[in-house]
Structures are given as structure tokens and as C-alpha cells.
Amino acid sequence: xxxxxxxSRGSFGRAGxxxxxxxxxxxDPPVQRPADASIVARLRAGDETLFAGLIAAWSPGMLRTARxxxxxxxxxxxxxxxxxxxxxxxxxFEGRSSLRTWAYQIMIKIARARGRRDARSVPAGSLSEDGPxxxxxxxxxxxxxxxxxxxxxxxxxxxxxxxVDAETRAQVEAALDRLPERQRAVIVLRDxxxxxxxxxxRILQITAQNQRVLLHRARAAVRAALANYxxxx
Amino acid sequence: MVTxxxxxxxxxxxxxxxxxxxxxxxxxxxxxxxxxRTIGVLSRLPRDGLGDEGRETLLAALRxxxxxxxxxx
Numbered sequence: 001x002x003x004x005x006x007x008s009r010g011s012f013g014r015a016g017x018x019x020x021x022x023x024x025x026x027x028d029p030p031v032q033r034p035a036d037a038s039i040v041a042r043l044r045a046g047d048e049t050l051f052a053g054l055i056a057a058w059s060p061g062m063l064r065t066a067r068x069x070x071x072x073x074x075x076x077x078x079x080x081x082x083x084x085x086x087x088x089x090x091x092x093f094e095g096r097s098s099l100r101t102w103a104y105q106i107m108i109k110i111a112r113a114r115g116r117r118d119a120r121s122v123p124a125g126s127l128s129e130d131g132p133x134x135x136x137x138x139x140x141x142x143x144x145x146x147x148x149x150x151x152x153x154x155x156x157x158x159x160x161x162x163x164v165d166a167e168t169r170a171q172v173e174a175a176l177d178r179l180p181e182r183q184r185a186v187i188v189l190r191d192x193x194x195x196x197x198x199x200x201x202r203i204l205q206i207t208a209q210n211q212r213v214l215l216h217r218a219r220a221a222v223r224a225a226l227a228n229y230x231x232x233x
Numbered sequence: 234m235v236t237x238x239x240x241x242x243x244x245x246x247x248x249x250x251x252x253x254x255x256x257x258x259x260x261x262x263x264x265x266x267x268x269x270r271t272i273g274v275l276s277r278l279p280r281d282g283l284g285d286e287g288r289e290t291l292l293a294a295l296r297x298x299x300x301x302x303x304x305x306x
Binding site for chain 2: 043044045046048051052055056059060061063064076079080083084087088090138148149152153155156164168169172173187191192194197212215216219220222223226227
């Protein structure tokens with residue numbers, strides 16, 4: 001899974017550009033990134049083509065991630081502010097993380113602050129964030145069958161290779177909306193946007209252990225919602 | 234453990250044991266496949282971008298920054 005996600009196919013690599021934006025945005029190696037340094041230099045010089053490419057490539061993911069903290073309207077503001085802060089802060093970028101991770105870190109700070117300011121009502125799901133895994137009820141916890149499935153997960157009525165229809169996607173979106181904030185942020189960054197776990201930990205400032213637990217719970221909850229929809233006919 | 238397995242971060246002996254279990258347990262096999270399919274749907278959700286107006290504002294900001302900073306060439 002590339003960092004861009006399969007839906008992002010902009011017109012990158014315009015004639016005359018030495019560096020294809022696609023090369024840059026897809027790669028997120030943990031070592032020194034000459035590509036990032038080159039991008040920063042070109043942005044400082046005012047390369048609007050390059051900047052437009054970055055905006056096109058990264059904004060969808062930033063918007064979706066911002067939506068974990070604020071509503072859709074505010075998310076547009078948040079991402080806009082984040083890009084302005086990226087431009088204003090170019091001289092301060094040190095390359096300790098990738099440019100994309102850095103941009104996301106900036107965006108998350110703004111999103112959280114805006115979320116607190118807007119004081120979104122907390123969905124009921126958030127209260128149980130640190131509770132037992134949602135999978136707890138699937139297995140016998142005691143007795144002679146401890147650890148065994150209470151009942152097998154039912155097969156889903158759609159064959160595996162069928163195209164994902166709009167209603168299935170809507171069910172998944174609804175399930176994401178119901179997730180506690182931190183679970184949602186992790187699963188969006190990992191599974192929707194394709195960031196790796198190290199970058200997610202940096203972006204959200206959480207430990208690897210936290211990330212693993214949040215991701216597991218989020219995936220289990222979305223799977224359960226899909227199961228409910230796909231088995232229930 | 235499912236998360237680690239899918240991430241490829243389970244150490245080999247544990248991954249082997251995990252696979253051996255999966256091979257014999259229909260419930261876990263089904264569950265694992267359903268998690269994989271869930272991730273598949275997540276990875277293909279539609280992704281909207283910033284509008285044209287938003288982009289133009291940002292390009293203008295870049296332009297003005299570069300102009301301000303280019304006094305020394």
C-alpha cells in the first residue's frame with residue numbers, strides 16, 4: 001500500500017520537473033531524505049507547480065485525519081491553516097522526520113486545538129476507549145472451552161473478489177465515525193492513508209504499544225460493523 | 234497478535250505457531266480474512282481534496298513568501 005493510497009492519481013511529474021512528486025510522496029524511508037531537502041529548497045524558491053502537487057497528494061489524507069477531531073467544515077480550515085504553517089515554517093524544517101510526517105504533525109496540533117475549541121460532543125463510544133477489547137465477547141472466557149469461539153464468525157455474503165459497493169463503503173464510513181477519537185486517528189492514518197506505524201507514532205505522539213492496541217480495537221470494531229451489515233440479510 | 238502478524242512484526246517462531254493455529258481453526262481463519270477485507274475496504278475509501286479556492290490561496294501564500302524572501306536573490 002503506497003503512502004498515497006490508490007485513489008490519488010494526480011498529474012504529477014510535469015514536464016521540466018526533475019523530481020516526480022509521486023516519487024517523493026510515496027517514499028517515506030527512515031534515513032536521510034535528499035528528496036525532502038530538494039523539495040524544501042524548491043518551495044522556498046516559490047515552485048508553485050511542486051506545491052500544487054503536494055497539496056493535491058497530501059490534502060485528502062490530511063482532511064480525513066482532521067475529521068477525527070473536527071467536523072467536515074472545520075477540517076477544511078484546519079488543513080488550510082496547516083499548509084500555511086508548513087510554508088511559514090519551511091526554514092525550521094530539520095529533516096528529523098519526513099516532510100510529510102512533519103506536515104501531518106503540524107496539522108494534528110491544529111486539529112486538536114480546533115477540536116477542543118469547537119468542543120465537539122463526545123460520542124458514547126469514546127468513553128470505553130480504554131476498556132476491554134471489543135473482541136472480548138467472541139470467545140469463552142472460562143470453563144472447558146476457554147479461549148474458544150462462542151460461535152464461528154459467519155461468512156460474509158459478498159464474495160471476496162467482488163467490487164466494494166457504495167453501501168459497504170458507507171457502512172465502513174459510519175463505523176469510523178463511531179470510533180473513539182484516538183482509535184479513529186490511528187486506523188485512518190494506517191489503513192486508509194497508508195502511513196507506516198513509526199510515522200503514525202510520531203504524528204500522534206503515542207508509543208508503539210499504544211498504536212498497536214488502538215489499531216487492533218479500531219479494526220475489530222469496523223470488522224464487527226461490516227459483519228453486522230453483511231451477515232444480517 | 235493479529236495486528237502484529239498483519240504488520241509482519243511477529244517473530245518467526247510466533248508467526249509459525251500463529252499460522253499453524255490458523256490452518257486448523259476455521260473461526261480464526263474467517264476472522265483474519267474478514268480483518269484483511271476490512272482493511273481492503275478502508276484502503277479504497279474515497280478521498281476528497283481541498284477545493285480550487287483553497288489551493289489558490291495557498292499558492293498565493295507561497296508566491297508572496299518567495300517574493301519577500303528573494304530580496305537577497
